[in-house]
Amino acid sequence: MQRAFQRPSGCLSDLVIDRLIVGELDDAARVEVLGHAAACTWCTARIAELRGEQQAFAAGPVPLALHRPKRRILGLSAALAAAAALALVFLPDRSGPEPEPAPELEDVVRTKGAAHVGLYVERDGKLSPLLSGEHIVPGARVQPTYTTTEPGHLAIFGIDGAGRVQRHYPADAPASAPVRPARDEPLPFSLAFDATPGRERLVAVFCEQAFDTAALERRLADDVAVEPGPGCTVDRIDLHKDER
Amino acid sequence: MPALTPTVAELYRTYGASALRRARSILGDEARAQDVVQDTFVSLLARPEQFAGRSAFSTWLYSAVTHRCLNTLRDQGNRARLLDRHADAAAPSGGHGGAPEELAAVRALLVRLPAELAQIAVHYYIDGMTHHEIAEVLGCSRRRIGTLLESLPGHAQEIR
Numbered sequence: 460m461q462r463a464f465q466r467p468s469g470c471l472s473d474l475v476i477d478r479l480i481v482g483e484l485d486d487a488a489r490v491e492v493l494g495h496a497a498a499c500t501w502c503t504a505r506i507a508e509l510r511g512e513q514q515a516f517a518a519g520p521v522p523l524a525l526h527r528p529k530r531r532i533l534g535l536s537a538a539l540a541a542a543a544a545l546a547l548v549f550l551p552d553r554s555g556p557e558p559e560p561a562p563e564l565e566d567v568v569r570t571k572g573a574a575h576v577g578l579y580v581e582r583d584g585k586l587s588p589l590l591s592g593e594h595i596v597p598g599a600r601v602q603p604t605y606t607t608t609e610p611g612h613l614a615i616f617g618i619d620g621a622g623r624v625q626r627h628y629p630a631d632a633p634a635s636a637p638v639r640p641a642r643d644e645p646l647p648f649s650l651a652f653d654a655t656p657g658r659e660r661l662v663a664v665f666c667e668q669a670f671d672t673a674a675l676e677r678r679l680a681d682d683v684a685v686e687p688g689p690g691c692t693v694d695r696i697d698l699h700k701d702e703r
Numbered sequence: 704m705p706a707l708t709p710t711v712a713e714l715y716r717t718y719g720a721s722a723l724r725r726a727r728s729i730l731g732d733e734a735r736a737q738d739v740v741q742d743t744f745v746s747l748l749a750r751p752e753q754f755a756g757r758s759a760f761s762t763w764l765y766s767a768v769t770h771r772c773l774n775t776l777r778d779q780g781n782r783a784r785l786l787d788r789h790a791d792a793a794a795p796s797g798g799h800g801g802a803p804e805e806l807a808a809v810r811a812l813l814v815r816l817p818a819e820l821a822q823i824a825v826h827y828y829i830d831g832m833t834h835h836e837i838a839e840v841l842g843c844s845r846r847r848i849g850t851l852l853e854s855l856p857g858h859a860q861e862i863r
């Protein structure tokens with residue numbers, strides 16, 4: 460096995476350059492690194508390249524899942540702080556003295572490649588992910604997002620406990636809406652659930668080509684299972700509205 | 704690098720580029736690399752105590768992203784797929800590094816190595832880090848890194 464990334468012997472590693480760029484090096488290390496770079500075209504070029512990368516990335520969007528206000532955990536033991544953090548993230552609409560055991564984040568954050576919809580519930584100015592199977596309180600406001608690696612077309616329907624179908628997105632067009640590749644891109648609407656307890660289903664359909672949403676809505680109303688046709692995927696999210 | 708002073712979103716902006724570059728070079732797949740990076744930062748939001756402040760944040764992040772990438776390679780069925788495809792190419796070779804097929808071979812080997820050794824192999828072969836830097840990232844002695852790296856060709860032969 461060879462070293463896959465060959466840099467001239469004695470030159471700066473990406474780790475050192477990354478640390479230089481973000482200002483983590485102490486004065487002595489910084490002087491040493493810059494001294495080397497001043498006499499080395501390879502490192503000068505690499506520093507410029509990584510700095511450009513870093514600046515471009517920093518100017519880009521931050522995933523919605525990371526948009527949460529700074530939390531300060533003071534006066535708590537590490538274990539309690541961790542439990543409190545988990546409770547904030549995973550139990551958006553329940554409260555009580557004993558937080559329920561929460562699943563590991565890795566298990567529940569969607570990482571699959573297929574196009575999908577994400578839901579975030581806002582409470583006290585914080586956004587928490589809302590996952591299929593979770594409970595919500597009536598009146599909760601939920602922000603949907605979408606993630607897709609390929610351009611395509613999207614429509615989102617809601618089906619309430621009584622089987623009534625509502626087209627959430629696009630709300631007043633008979634055809635699906637085009638979407639660009641994006642990750643956790645907020646959709647231009649939010650969902651407010653009414654006070655009737657019961658099941659609430661969301662059905663998101665992604666297709667390569669534009670499709671007729673009115674026809675799909677009728678099929679959902681007739682309780683016909685929506686099977687993804689060629690070039691389509693369906694993402695379903697089940698929520699349970701609790702009594703207040 | 705103060706532990707909780709910046710928000711995770713701010714950390715993501717500052718350090719995300721280097722995390723993504725690492726994940727890309729290990730996984731060779733843009734979408735999965737983005738997933739790993741986002742998951743790493745999301746997990747920090749849930750469990751900020753992961754970063755104990757014993758090292759610089761960059762150093763911690765290198766290690767955390769590498770660890771997740773190795774898990775990703777092991778999971779998701781990639782293991783079997785890569786092994787089938789590249790088992791023959793996984794043994795040490797004498798060529799110059801950097802070719803895509805060679806990186807694929809390195810990945811195929813990584814998923815079969817013991818975890819610590821796999822992490823060291825990533826830092827050495829993919830990152831091109833020195834023994835000293837690897838020791839800093841992993842929080843162990845330089846001597847141990849040297850010894851483990853010396854044992855790599857033997858592991859590669861066994862795996863073959």
Ligand SMILES: [Zn+2]
Pocket residue numbers: 467469470471495496499500501502503
């Ligand atoms: Zn140099």
